[in-house]
Amino acid sequence: MMKTIHSYWAYFALVILVIACINAIIGYTSKKEFKEKDLRISLFTLIVMHIQLLIGLGWYFMSPWYKSMKEVGIDSSNRLMAVEHPILMILAIVLVTIGWSKHKKKATDVAKFKTIALFYSIALLLVLSRIPWTQWFS
Numbered sequence: 084m085m086k087t088i089h090s091y092w093a094y095f096a097l098v099i100l101v102i103a104c105i106n107a108i109i110g111y112t113s114k115k116e117f118k119e120k121d122l123r124i125s126l127f128t129l130i131v132m133h134i135q136l137l138i139g140l141g142w143y144f145m146s147p148w149y150k151s152m153k154e155v156g157i158d159s160s161n162r163l164m165a166v167e168h169p170i171l172m173i174l175a176i177v178l179v180t181i182g183w184s185k186h187k188k189k190a191t192d193v194a195k196f197k198t199i200a201l202f203y204s205i206a207l208l209l210v211l212s213r214i215p216w217t218q219w220f221s
Contacts, residue, residue: 089135089142093214096135100179100207103128107200110192117192125199129183132176132206143169163215171213175206182206 106124110117146164182202186195 085138085142085145089138092131092135092138096131097210097214099128099131100203100210104200104204104207107196107203111196111200114193115196117195121196125183125186125203128203129179132179136173136176139169139172163213168213168215171209175209178202178206178209 103124106121109115110121115121179202182199185202186198189195189198
């Protein structure tokens with residue numbers, strides 16, 4: 084059940100992250116005013132990503148490959164799920180958090196959009212690089 088929740092919430096988190104990136108890039112390139120809607124999109128993305136982290140950590144420590152990894156070590160076939168995926172997802176969430184924190188200190192709307200666009204987009208690239216695509220489409 085935990086794996087199912089983690090998988091479905093991941094779809095949601097990915098969509099929200101993409102929306103936040105697109106919104107920030109459009110706001111930055113068109114030099115829009117940073118409005119309440121933009122703040123809410125960025126904040127909602129931060130919240131959704133942190134919820135995904137909590138679900139993911141719960142699943143990670145309950146997963147069968149984590150238990151077997153402790154007993155027999157990790158092989159190359161499980162490295163993506165046991166090491167690469169968790170580390171890069173945590174790093175992506177750290178980047179979203181940094182982007183959110185830094186944007187609040189910016190004085191101009193363009194700088195706010197730029198900060199969110201930069202940090203959230205790098206986080207999106209990290210997420211996309213380590214999603215287990217074969218499991219998502221099976």
